Amino acid sequence: MSELKDLVIMKDGQAVTTSLEVAKIFEKRHDRVIRAIESKLTDPNFGVSEMFCESTYADASGKQNKMYYMNRDGFTFIAMGFTGRKADEFKLEYIEAFNKMESYIRKQEAVKQLPQTPEGQIRLLLESNVHMDERMTNAEEDIALLKNKSEIDSTQRFQLQKARNKRAVEVCGGKDSNFYKTKSRKVFMALAHDFKEYFEIPRYDALRKEDFNKAIEFVDGWYPSVLLKREIDEVNAQTNLDI
Template sequence: MTQLVFIENNKIVTDSLTVAEVFGKPHDKVIRDIEVQIEKLQQANEIEFSAANFGESTYTNERGRTYRKINLSEDAFTIVAMSYVTPEAMKMKVKFIQEFKSMREHIEQNKVKPLSKDQALVTVLRTTADLVEDTQAIKEEQHEIRKLITQVNQKVEQQITLDHGEQRRLQKCIASKVYELSDDPQTRPKLFKEIYCEIKDRFGVASYKDVKRQELQSAINYIENWVPRKVS
């Protein structure tokens, strides 16, 4: 037998298709019976009751076509089924009523019971403790991320070479030192060559342009205190 009642839109209902199948009636006849009862309710000014207990819906048949059906609450079913009075119909009405009752009991049993004040307090404290742990874990993770970013930035900074302005500053420092050491135009080229070679050796670079930015001041200090091996 088809399931007599079911949940739809958080309400316990049956529908015109189920009523038609169980009572052995054509679906269009059941739809007409329902419409008659809705008309009578409207005539009795029970419009709110009608709207709350009868609901328009649809179903799709095996050919994929969509047709109308009507959902009924337990009260709506009771009103519609009043006219079904054969012994067999009475048995079916009892089954429907039992199914509605069983579904209500099932829902009640599975409802979450309200917590006592003490239980609610314990729940709040546990939730708070979990949030504190989560917050601490997030802080620790953020701290590790910041450390990693700092380390990466430091490594990147260590690899940055002199920009054009810093190269010019180093060149001027070198020229100043060379002119300080010698007034001889023939000696100066040798001094330039020697000091540039020693800078490359000292800082492990292929050119003075490759000196790392963070070593610029060290290079300047080295140049200011540089003494040539031999001045000729």
């Protein structure tokens, strides 16, 4: 994980990050991040000009190259296209970094504007605390939403795999059954197919965290089709199998 202080900086009194930092953290080519930003800037359907600010940086040879500063909205607009568990983790890092930098900026502004009278100072501090609580509540809700929308973690994948294996063995008739010994793959494939169809995902580990409990319930209550159930019963009823 990156240091939060490196993700978001203060520029002209605003919390921003750079296209360079986004490219590095999300392991994207910088020119492609630039292209993504400029495609939004040139599209008349998007009013995003205030989200980005063109600038330059010096590379190792001293050459000046294009880069962009972006505020929280600009980052969110670009990062929405980055998918996967690792990308979601970095998005959460950026949200936390933006929150911390914006909190710091607000505190600095509050100090500059403190009234000279003790009563005015107390009133302003109380108002600042109220606004800070509201902001932190909103930030916590944003983080919770992103966590729920991200893919399940390794512990949840393991739990889901155990539930899937347990249910498939039960449907086959147990590990000592004829069907499990000879054709269990059909049950695993049928369960996987129905699971992915129900949750509209391409693979098990693409399941969203918010659907994890529902997924466990689905697996525990899953039954094969009538035709597959009939085949299971027929195979298990056989006493002598040609294997």
